[in-house]
Amino acid sequence: MSGIELVLRSTRVITPEGTRAATVAVADGRIAAVLPYEADVPPGARLEDFGDDVLLPGLVDTHVHVNDPGRTEWEGFWTATRAAAAGGITTLVDMPLNSLPPTTTVDHLRTKRDVAEAKAHIDVGFWGGALPDNVKDLRPLHDAGVFGFKAFLSPSGVDEFPHLDQERLALSMAEIAGFDGLLIVHAEDPHHLDTAPQRGGPEYAHFLASRPRGAEDRAIANVIEQAKRLHARVHVLHLSSSDALPLIAAAKAEGVRITVETCPHYLTLTAEEVPDGASEFKCCPPIREAANQDLLWQALADGTIDCVVTDHSPSTADLKTADFATAWGGISGLQLSLAAVWTEARGRGHSLEDVVRWMSTRTAALVGLDARKGAIEAGRDADFAVLAPDETFTVDPAALQHRNRVTAYAGKTLSGVVKSTWLRGERIVAQGEFTEPKGRLLTRTP
DSSP: OOSOOEEEEEEEEEETTEEEEEEEEEETTEEEEEEETTOOOOTTOEEEEOTTSEEEEOEEEEEEOOOTTTOTTTOOHHHHHHHHHHTTEEEEEEOSSSSSSOSOSHHHHHHHHHHHTTTOSSEEEEOEEOOTTOHHHHHHHHHTTOOOEEEESSOOSSTTSOOOOHHHHHHHHHHHHHTTOEEEEEOOOHHHHHHSOOOOSSOHHHHHHHSOHHHHHHHHHHHHHHHHHHTOEEEEOSOOOGGGHHHHHHHHHTTOOEEEEEOHHHHHOOGGGOOTTOGGGOOSSOOOOHHHHHHHHHHHHHTSSOEEOOOBOOOOGGGSOSOTTTSOOOBOOGGGHHHHHHHHHHHTTOOHHHHHIIIIIHHHHHTTOTTTSSSOSTTSBOOEEEEEEEEEEEOOGGGOOSSSOOOTTTTOEEEEEEEEEEETTEEEEETTEEOSOOOOBOOOOO
16 A cells, blocks of 8 residues: 555454454545554554554534634633544534524624634534524525534524524425425424423422423424425434434334434433532433433434434533523533443443444434544544543543533543544544644535
């Protein structure tokens, strides 16, 4: 082989064919070949031998709120992408809201890209937003390279990103289906939320009652109905209600073009363990009971749920008040997502291959990056994480890279230490030391 610059070797390499001892040859930022472990190192190539640490494809997180520009005191591309890199994530797709302006026009997309370009430690793509008044902007945003369109079916929490009622949902979905785009939906029904008991204060049980499962179930049923009618591609964001799983499974069996994600916090944290006043655990939809969590894991195992993403949604610490009704809802999980999911997955009998499928392979496929990302095989980008799966660590907020170091995982002991992260064949973080930003801005592949 000519042009090989780098050779990575491990006794445990996760490939599409399974985990095996292998040597991975890299040329010009891409995987040139996956070779037997004993393969010779080509002349002039550098060898990195990871011993028994696991070499896995860099994770692809398709649900991240970076908030930059406009709310950079909450988060920014510099800090968010460092946190992602520290956690083995090599690609993220930024949500269109919580930044100012939101990514709802081509001009706003250009503003976002200009801000991100010099700050991205990993590769970054962008979602567009579907608002009640921007149907005319959806096709231009698609042509400009966004990966799809985010819509809320209930209030988003920020005034500049209003939700879609059923009529506007149908109009936006029809427009997006016309060019075979992807609509991704925060699915909670506003009527169910309005009629749920609303009691402020520090009691988590009261907050949980204010976001009932029925709100998710009704909204998902509506999305399925519209998607079936329009033959649209839809994706349900951050599923927390296990009661919606039969609806989703039936829709998939009928051929509805629907995919579904859940998040590490729904898979690893439970309502029973949330202390009153601890709004670092607040998110919408909420963390639910342990029995509900068991059913989410079953749905991951059988494919009803397709993938796992962080929904990293940070804020300044002062917005995380002890009143669950008024505290900002969002959990910061970029740096800890792999370890959190792996810790719970291994205890439930799942493998690292499963975790890679949920957090890299399927997420790459969701946004059409599966020719470049999501697997260790020839032709893909040389994006890797090196993981010591049996090493443990206790979560110290001071060691986190995201801007406001609030975390629901503080003090938890997790398995899986990311030793280094590689982007297109370059080591971008190792042992807490980062290179200068080397990420690229990604666009949807036509």
